Ligand SMILES: NC(=O)C1=CN([C@@H]2O[C@H](COP(=O)(O)OP(=O)(O)OC[C@H]3O[C@@H](n4cnc5c(N)ncnc54)[C@H](OP(=O)(O)O)[C@@H]3O)[C@@H](O)[C@H]2O)C=CC1
């Protein structure tokens with residue numbers, strides 16, 4: 167039997183689908199999983215691709231099955247399991263072989279792993295993969311971190327298995343070291359904001375207008391035909407249309423309002439803060455998931471404060487729907503502006519030179535946040551460099567047209583007591599960003615009052631202190 171071209175460890179949801187994708191594109195693949203039963207099940211279900219797959223019982227057998235120099239993908243749960251697999255691989259691989267961590271690693275772990283493997287003769291790649299189960303099987307978006315030379319060695323396989331946007335592969339080198347995992351992390355941070363803002367609009371329609379899930383689903387399906395066209399809007403429509411086989415009720419009504427999270431959203435926020443870049447919509451989305459998990463406290467608080475007014479909307483429904491669509495679009499623009507600003511800052515901080523137009527391009531297909539919008543965004547970034555997405559001419563025009571709706575939606579929701587934290591944060595960011603004369607003059611005065619921190623004057627350069635206490639109060 168001929169040797170495999172590539173290996174993969176971890177046959178869970180992502181690993182098994184990625185392995186089948188690789189096999190289908192004509193690359194013979196050796197696979198290993200900690201629990202052997204899963205490897206057997208995978209091989210048994212590989213169907214016509216069975217001949218392209220080499221199931222291995224041990225990590226030694228995996229190494230033996232691959233033609234050197236051996237590329238091996240690790241697709242396990244992130245964190246310690248990755249370090250454990252690297253330690254095992256170090257025992258069985260040899261100089262020239264490549265270890266590729268394709269899970270959702272924290273880029274700081276990736277940077278540590280690069281450092282630990284330096285001088286070992288092994289090459290390391292940190293690679294973000296997005297698209298979930300379906301993407302892994304038929305074409306994900308792939309964000310690679312590593313040297314140009316190591317990327318070139320695995321490029322053919324990655325381009326073959328990646329999603330294609332009008333024929334263009336959605337896989338690319340994001341920069342050296344942790345750049346690939348950083349970009350994937352911010353992808354997920356934006357995904358959190360996108361999802362939270364969609365959920366807030368759903369909340370307005372459910373609790374403010376009193377619509378049933380199917381009715382709301384139809385609205386999302388309609389919006390998916392327009393400027394909001396995206397995978398997340400598409401699946402939201404489908405989710406809202408589904409019924410629970412057990413009760414016959416809308417499935418979404420039977421799901422506990424407690425959202426999980428595995429870390430990438432939180433890391434996006436931590437890194438944004440570390441870099442000094444405001445990412446308020448992403449922060450609000452992470453906080454909303456945390457609040458969602460505090461269910462008992464929320465129920466107690468509802469008792470203490472009473473429920474918000476529901477189904478009170480009596481205005482023009484068509485006008486409201488038009489506003490909601492544009493509000494979501496405006497929120498989306500602000501959230502993406504924040505995510506790209508974080509990547510830009512990280513790129514400078516770590517000297518990665520992340521190609522932002524390429525990031526937008528490889529997110530146009532395959533990944534969870536894929537959308538028509540990313541096509542427009544890619545075009546905006548391909549032109550003259552702008553300080554922030556909000557300053558790209560096409561986005562200035564779009565935001566001018568959309569922010570009044572965001573304002574009206576937030577005002578109405580706040581009045582009705584309906585939570586819209588991500589949408590409000592997006593608007594707050596926009597309003598602060600475009601305010602030429604802000605209110606931080608007062609903050610500076612306060613800081614100088616209590617801590618003698620000094621301030622700058624509007625009429626001459628230098629550092630000054632105030633005449634505090636000289637007033638009549
Ligand atoms: N699901 C998704 O939509 C996406 C997930 N990811 C990322 O991909 C990675 C894999 O996720 P997913 O496939 O969903 O996870 P699954 O839970 O489906 O599979 C986890 C895999 O990790 C293995 N594993 C867990 N712990 C260990 C360990 N200590 N040692 C060795 N192997 C271990 C499991 O082996 P065993 O069978 O023995 O338990 C299994 O193969 C994660 O980093 C995830 O964040 C990235 C993009 C999308």
Ligand SMILES: O=C(CO)[C@H](O)[C@H](O)COP(=O)(O)O
Pocket residue numbers: 270296297298354357426427428429430431534
């Ligand atoms: O990477 C992904 C999508 O892009 C994974 O589905 C990830 O698990 C999503 O994050 P979380 O579980 O925190 O919602």
